[in-house]
């Protein structure tokens with residue numbers, strides 16, 4: 351009894367110490383931003399330029415002078431050239447407006463911001479411009495492609511087609527792809543499609559079923575995935591594959607019923623088309 355007590359005390363003391371460390375460590379430079387700025391904003395710095403007043407600095411960095419004063423604990427409006435001032439700016443979040451068939455995108459995120467036409471597990475054609483989506487769309491694509499790459503280190507990269515144009519709206523010969531929540535992804539076949547393009551249709555003969563299923567199941571596992579449009583052939587091949595494996599059947603069989611996420615059609619012969627739900631809290635978005 352006594353031993354347990356003593357041990358308990360030591361453990362408690364250790365936990366208090368660890369907790370104190372946890373609280374103390376981030377209170378340094380990195381912690382300042384979280385304490386100073388509200389959660390949907392981030393910390394920035396600027397130096398007062400020659401001849402600038404507090405009001406002019408506030409105008410330049412697009413914040414209210416009173417806020418600038420508060421964030422820097424200034425008692426007066428006096429600032430001097432070279433003085434470092436901290437301020438908070440809103441975190442940039444893309445907005446999906448309207449529906450996928452009649453909508454737009456504001457501040458869309460680019461799938462390939464460094465412009466090298468590739469990422470982990472995926473490639474895009476060098477001529478493709480419509481690579482903008484919501485934060486969720488871009489992160490789900492990247493996540494599933496990266497998982498695919500980890501699972502199949504030697505598999506051909508996934509060809510990513512159109513997402514949405516920079517500001518969304520009507521895009522080429524698509525009906526949808528207007529509000530940053532749609533993406534086309536080339537089928538995984540043997541031999542693979544031409545790098546960056548949807549060069550041939552998937553057939554029962556050329557479809558790489560395990561790879562294709564892996565990608566589709568990654569998308570199905572995401573609650574944000576609203577629809578996956580795919581060809582009848584690919585749908586049937588995946589259904590057969592899942593039916594053969596009891597563990598998969600238990601988890602995924604319901605997705606092969608009518609009217610669920612998987613939508614077989616006669617159009618998507620070379621690629622599947624994924625639509626994600628409206629991002630949470632996006633008031634302008636319509637599912």
Ligand SMILES: [Zn+2]
Pocket residue numbers: 524527532533534623
């Ligand atoms: Zn599409």
